[in-house]
Amino acid sequence: MKLNNYAGFVAVGLVFLLSEAALAGIAGSSHDFRGAVSDVRTRLNNPTEICKVCHIPHSTASGSYLNPASRISAGAVTLHGGSMATPANSSAVCLSCHDGSVASRVGASSTDYSTTHPFLVTYPSGAGFRPAVGGNVTGASGSLPLEGAARNRVECGTCHNPHERGAGSKFLRIENTNSNLCLTCHQK
Amino acid sequence: MCKLPQRCLLTGLVSLFVFSLVSASALPTAELIYQVGKKESSQASVIGKISDWLFGAKNNEDNFTMISGVAVDSADNIYLADTEKGRIVALNPQGKALARKDIGAGILKSPLGVALDRQGNIYVTDSALNQLLVFNSSGDVILAKSGADAKGGGLLRPSGVLVDKLSGRIIVSDTGNHRLQVYDQAGKFLSFIGQAGTREGDLNFPTFLAQDKNGNLYIVDTINCRVQVFDPNFKFIGKFGNSGDAMGSFGRPKGIAIDSDNRIYITDSFFNGVVVFDEAKKPVLFFSGSADNKTSLSAPMGVAVNSRGELIVADSRNNRLDVFRINW
Numbered sequence: 001m002k003l004n005n006y007a008g009f010v011a012v013g014l015v016f017l018l019s020e021a022a023l024a025g026i027a028g029s030s031h032d033f034r035g036a037v038s039d040v041r042t043r044l045n046n047p048t049e050i051c052k053v054c055h056i057p058h059s060t061a062s063g064s065y066l067n068p069a070s071r072i073s074a075g076a077v078t079l080h081g082g083s084m085a086t087p088a089n090s091s092a093v094c095l096s097c098h099d100g101s102v103a104s105r106v107g108a109s110s111t112d113y114s115t116t117h118p119f120l121v122t123y124p125s126g127a128g129f130r131p132a133v134g135g136n137v138t139g140a141s142g143s144l145p146l147e148g149a150a151r152n153r154v155e156c157g158t159c160h161n162p163h164e165r166g167a168g169s170k171f172l173r174i175e176n177t178n179s180n181l182c183l184t185c186h187q188k
Numbered sequence: 189m190c191k192l193p194q195r196c197l198l199t200g201l202v203s204l205f206v207f208s209l210v211s212a213s214a215l216p217t218a219e220l221i222y223q224v225g226k227k228e229s230s231q232a233s234v235i236g237k238i239s240d241w242l243f244g245a246k247n248n249e250d251n252f253t254m255i256s257g258v259a260v261d262s263a264d265n266i267y268l269a270d271t272e273k274g275r276i277v278a279l280n281p282q283g284k285a286l287a288r289k290d291i292g293a294g295i296l297k298s299p300l301g302v303a304l305d306r307q308g309n310i311y312v313t314d315s316a317l318n319q320l321l322v323f324n325s326s327g328d329v330i331l332a333k334s335g336a337d338a339k340g341g342g343l344l345r346p347s348g349v350l351v352d353k354l355s356g357r358i359i360v361s362d363t364g365n366h367r368l369q370v371y372d373q374a375g376k377f378l379s380f381i382g383q384a385g386t387r388e389g390d391l392n393f394p395t396f397l398a399q400d401k402n403g404n405l406y407i408v409d410t411i412n413c414r415v416q417v418f419d420p421n422f423k424f425i426g427k428f429g430n431s432g433d434a435m436g437s438f439g440r441p442k443g444i445a446i447d448s449d450n451r452i453y454i455t456d457s458f459f460n461g462v463v464v465f466d467e468a469k470k471p472v473l474f475f476s477g478s479a480d481n482k483t484s485l486s487a488p489m490g491v492a493v494n495s496r497g498e499l500i501v502a503d504s505r506n507n508r509l510d511v512f513r514i515n516w
Contacts, residue, residue, distance in 0.1 A: 101347040
């Protein structure tokens with residue numbers, strides 16, 4: 001009983017720390033959709049606030065805005081050169097805005113980076129790719145999390161951190177100076 | 189009120205039971221009647237087989253990549269924005285490509301919204317060109333607008349477009365600028381509607397638009413997770429919906445259609461489904477595919493309703509149209 005309470009206390013504390021970090025990372029970025037509210041708890045409870053655009057609140061229970069991925073039903077998707085994949089976790093959240101309406105479109109024939117890179121694909125094991133260990137690919141510049149139940153999928157959230165806009169403001173987990181992001185997975 | 193916990197539970201259970209009985213009899217259902225475009229990868233369903241038989245294997249006409257807007261004309265022909273392919277495709281009411289060339293091919297880069305007028309002109313928003321383009325029925329560009337003026341009046345990622353049934357005015361959702369732009373039939377700028385914000389009448393990335401039979405304008409106020417209703421003089425008269433996952437709430441509301449009984453259909457590209465409201469704006473149904481789960485919508489965008497009351501849904505990330513019958 002005591003142990004449970006303690007665990008719960010730690011979990012709440014952790015979430016709160018993550019929340020503060022996420023807030024600082026998003027504030028003022030392209031993903032800051034809020035009006036003028038300063039207190040973090042108010043933000044989490046205000047429907048127009050910074051987190052709720054991705055963490056859609058459960059209407060019956062509180063606290064569930066921390067789970068965007070579970071709200072997405074899996075569906076088939078065809079993107080970038082016809083690769084079939086299922087948007088799970090972060091990708092479906094991103095693509096619900098990045099469809100050309102609310103935000104720039106990310107797709108098969110766009111003129112941006114996506115023409116040169118497949119996404120929503122399974123991370124292979126073998127020559128040319130750094131091995132994935134425990135669902136992460138780690139190189140000299142840092143670590144990238146793979147997604148999905150088997151933790152083997154390259155999704156938007158593998159290269160992008162939804163909560164941290166980063167130095168170059170592209171929400172990259174590893175800035176791509178000197179191709180550092182690319183070289184985290186691709187081995188020459 | 190009940191004081192004993194057991195009594196409370198019992199009353200709760202009984203009322204829950206009654207509620208579900210009452211609502212069950214009143215709820216409409218959605219039935220998938222056919223699909224156009226790429227079929228679900230597991231092709232075992234009877235519907236899949238029938239539609240293959242009816243429409244054949246996929247050919248160029250139904251080889252779509254991300255469909256955004258859809259519109260129907262008075263003869264129930266379907267016009268869809270094949271966004272990635274940069275074209276508007278016209279289909280007959282059965283979903284067969286009409287014998288005509290694609291509209292806007294080679295011009296359009298990211299067509300999102302489509303609307304039609306009585307003369308057969310086709311109104312298209314392009315969110316990469318930041319333009320409203322009007323094509324005549326033979327596919328020539330007869331109007332191209334980049335917005336009100338060069339001084340901050342430009343369009344930014346325009347999405348929804350509507351031709352006012354009463355006045356013929358053109359209403360464009362200027363999504364990235366959190367407002368609508370209104371033009372007369374000749375393309376002369378008339379006014380803005382709304383500004384960035386969360387108050388009544390404010391907009392936060394407005395997307396698709398529809399008009400009810402009384403001429404009221406419905407704006408899907410996407411990031412505010414609601415629909416706002418304006419009268420024919422563009423005065424705010426109401427709103428519904430909020431952010432959440434309960435019936436009638438939204439994650440990412442996008443497409444909107446209103447049938448001849450003023451029932452409202454709204455797609456949600458976050459929850460991958462369609463929310464149906466009755467004429468009193470009461471939410472009565474949410475569906476995310478066919479009842480047998482053989483088909484599930486993926487990031488649905490535009491939606492249109494034809495004269496038979498059938499719902500044509502742009503199943504965007506599945507690269508196809510799904511046509512549903514709503515059994516009221």
